[in-house]
Amino acid sequence: MEYRSLVVIGGGPAGLSAAVSARDAGVEDLLLLERDVRLGGILNQCIHNGFGLHRFKEELTGPEYAHRFMEMLLERGIDYRTSSIVLDITPGRVITYISPEEGVVQLQAGAVILAMGCRERPRGALNTPGDRPAGIYTAGTAQRLINMEGRMIGKRVVILGSGDIGLIMARRMTLEGAKVLAVAEIMPYSGGLRRNIEQCLNDFGIPLLLSHTVSRVDGRGRLTGVEIARVDGNRQVIPGTEQYYPCDTLLLSCGLLPENELSKSAGVELSRVTGGPVVDESFMTGVPGIFACGNVLHVHDLVDYVSEEAAGAGKAAAVWLKEGEGRKPEGDRIPVSCVGGIRYTVPSVLCEGALREPVTVRFRVADVYKDRKLCVYYDDTRVMQIPKRVMAPGEMETCRLKPTADPVGSVRITLED
Numbered sequence: 391m392e393y394r395s396l397v398v399i400g401g402g403p404a405g406l407s408a409a410v411s412a413r414d415a416g417v418e419d420l421l422l423l424e425r426d427v428r429l430g431g432i433l434n435q436c437i438h439n440g441f442g443l444h445r446f447k448e449e450l451t452g453p454e455y456a457h458r459f460m461e462m463l464l465e466r467g468i469d470y471r472t473s474s475i476v477l478d479i480t481p482g483r484v485i486t487y488i489s490p491e492e493g494v495v496q497l498q499a500g501a502v503i504l505a506m507g508c509r510e511r512p513r514g515a516l517n518t519p520g521d522r523p524a525g526i527y528t529a530g531t532a533q534r535l536i537n538m539e540g541r542m543i544g545k546r547v548v549i550l551g552s553g554d555i556g557l558i559m560a561r562r563m564t565l566e567g568a569k570v571l572a573v574a575e576i577m578p579y580s581g582g583l584r585r586n587i588e589q590c591l592n593d594f595g596i597p598l599l600l601s602h603t604v605s606r607v608d609g610r611g612r613l614t615g616v617e618i619a620r621v622d623g624n625r626q627v628i629p630g631t632e633q634y635y636p637c638d639t640l641l642l643s644c645g646l647l648p649e650n651e652l653s654k655s656a657g658v659e660l661s662r663v664t665g666g667p668v669v670d671e672s673f674m675t676g677v678p679g680i681f682a683c684g685n686v687l688h689v690h691d692l693v694d695y696v697s698e699e700a701a702g703a704g705k706a707a708a709v710w711l712k713e714g715e716g717r718k719p720e721g722d723r724i725p726v727s728c729v730g731g732i733r734y735t736v737p738s739v740l741c742e743g744a745l746r747e748p749v750t751v752r753f754r755v756a757d758v759y760k761d762r763k764l765c766v767y768y769d770d771t772r773v774m775q776i777p778k779r780v781m782a783p784g785e786m787e788t789c790r791l792k793p794t795a796d797p798v799g800s801v802r803i804t805l806e807d
Contacts, residue, residue, distance in 0.1 A: 392497040395419035396707055397485055399476050399652065400505035402431020404684025406459035407697040408503045411704030413466045417711060421497075422463070422470040423487055429463070429472065430456035431507055433693065435534045438558055440585075444694035455693060481657040481677050501679045501707045502656070504667065505700060506649040508685040510555075513642055520607030523614075529555040529643040533562065542566060544639025548616050549573045550604045552580040552587075554691065554784075556643020561590035563641075570594070571635050574602040574618050576625055579758045581645070581784045583691055604640065605632060613638055646689045656680055663734040664688040670723070671737045671744045672706035673699070681707050688736050688752070691786050695752070702750075730804035731756050733783075745798055749791040755781045759805060764789060767802040781805075 396417045398409045401424025409422045428434065433441070436452025443449055446458065463470065474489040483499040510528040525544060527535070533555065535541045547568050549556045552575040560570045573591060578601050580587055591598050599618065605627050606617040620631035648666040650658075658675045659668045667675045667682040674681050683703035684696045722742035728735050735753045745768075759781045766774035766789065773792055781787060791801065 391484075392495075393419075393500070394421045394497055395500040395711055396421070396503065397497070397499040397501075398422040398503045398505055398704075399479075399485075400424065400431070400507060400684070400686070401426070401429040401470065401472065402505065402507050402684070403433055403456065403459065403693050403696045404507065404686070404700040404703075405431070405503070405505035406456070406463060407700035408505055408681075408683055408704035408707070409468050409470075410459065410462045410466065411701040412503070412708050413468055413704075415705045415708030417704075417708045420468055422468060423474045423476055423485075424470065424472045425475045427473050429460050429470065432530070435530075435537045436558075437537045438562070441693050444692065445697050452693075459697070476652055479652050479656040479680075483656075483679055499679075501681065501711050503700075503703055503707055504650075504653055504656075504658075504675075504680065504682040504686050505684050505703075506652060506686045508646040508648045508689055510642070511645045511647060516550075516642070516644060518604055518607060521610060523607070523609035523612050525609065525613030525638050526607065526640045526642070529553070529559045529641045532639075532641050533559055536562060536566060542568075544568060544637075546571060546637040547639040547641060548604070548618070548635050548637045549641045549643060551575060551643035551645070552582050552598060553643040553645060554582040554586050556641060557582045557586040557590040559641055559643070560596050561594060563639075564594050564596070568639070570596050571637060572597045572599055572618065574599045574604060576601070576603040576621055577783075579782060579784070583784055584782070603627065607640060613640055616640055646685065648686045648689065650686060653682065653686070658682070661688075661734060661738065664736075666736075668739065669737050670739050670741050671749045672710070672741070673703035673737075674706065674710065679710060681710075688734070688754075691784065695786065695788075699752070724798055724801060726751065726801045726803065728753060728803050730806060731759055731762075732803055732805060735803055740801065745791060745794050745801075747793050750788060751791060751803065752786055752788050753803065754783055754786055755805070756783065758782045762805045762807065765804050765806050766791060767804070768794065768796075768798045769800055778805075 433452035433456040441455040476487040478486040605619040615636040666687040683700040724740040764776040
């Protein structure tokens with residue numbers, strides 16, 4: 391069986407950044423596996439600009455951003471395989487993948503970085519009443535059909551869900567000549583970035599209907615219309631509020647799910663909130679030598695943060711390979727709890743001694759909050775208090791935990807008035 395020091399699974403922005411970082415940290419025997427025919431992942435179909443402002447200090451399109459990292463990969467001579475689908479990972483880091491050129495391959499990895507990204511929530515998970523006519527797409531599928539395959543999918547469009555892909559597709563469909571009738575969002579707030587609401591909806595006069603959902607779809611062979619209704623605080627349709635929209639296309643932008651089937655097969659513990667792996671400050675899961683980063687860990691709003699996080703995972707994997715499995719004892723772990731409106735944190739656990747250095751924690755809130763204080767407690771002692779004017783679920787937040795020489799038994803992050 392072939393041995394590789396490090397195998398990165400996924401050739402999107404997370405996998406590319408992790409591979410480049412690991413090579414720069416000294417890992418020579420490195421292999422990247424990507425299931426698509428080309429590297430770049432979802433960035434290849436994101437032809438709009440807005441990428442790279444943090445990472446490269448300039449505004450790029452998705453393909454341009456991906457190309458920057460592909461060049462880094464090639465400059466370093468990193469080995470990679472496209473059209474290679476990973477079938478299984480064992481807790482002992484034995485990887486099975488298949489490709490047209492090699493057939494079925496098994497290899498033993500010293501360390502593994504999971505960077506498989508995420509997938510869209512399909513219509514079947516929404517339980518929307520009605521038949522199954524043509525004309526109903528997830529927003530990402532529609533984006534690929536238009537941007538990469540040159541196909542126009544409809545002329546009168548309703549979008550369900552106000553995630554960033556849905557907002558961007560509202561603008562894209564309008565620019566292609568379609569009429570976007572409305573964006574319906576079941577929550578009382580948008581799930582996308584504020585800049586996308588302004589640039590993709592408000593600039594084009596597209597209405598955003600908060601606390602609304604699609605209550606019925608009509609059409610046999612092709613979609614002919616949808617019914618949109620207001621919902622109450624329990625997200626149940628309020629009878630009598632239904633309004634009918636004749637349309638031929640419905641786009642679904644109802645959330646993203648980390649792609650974690652391989653994580654499960656490797657025995658990795660998954661968070662009940664994010665659906666991604668539970669990791670420590672080095673992005674290592676509870677399975678020694680298996681790391682996770684990017685949207686497979688938790689869904690990000692900006693690709694720049696994906697690259698930053700993945701670079702940390704690549705560097706940490708290199709350190710782990712040098713120090714071996716005795717690096718950190720499993721029992722000495724510090725839990726990171728979140729309360730007071732914070733949904734989750736990454737990392738959700740720290741290894742003993744982690745707080746001797748600053749630790750970056752990323753999190754999302756559960757609602758729209760204004761004029762709150764972000765507070766961090768080490769055990770029962772408050773060590774940080776940061777005023778926050780506005781916090782929303784659609785935008786990921788970041789804080790850096792202060793280093794301390796004192797022993798810490800727990801970390802608590804909360805919002806206070």
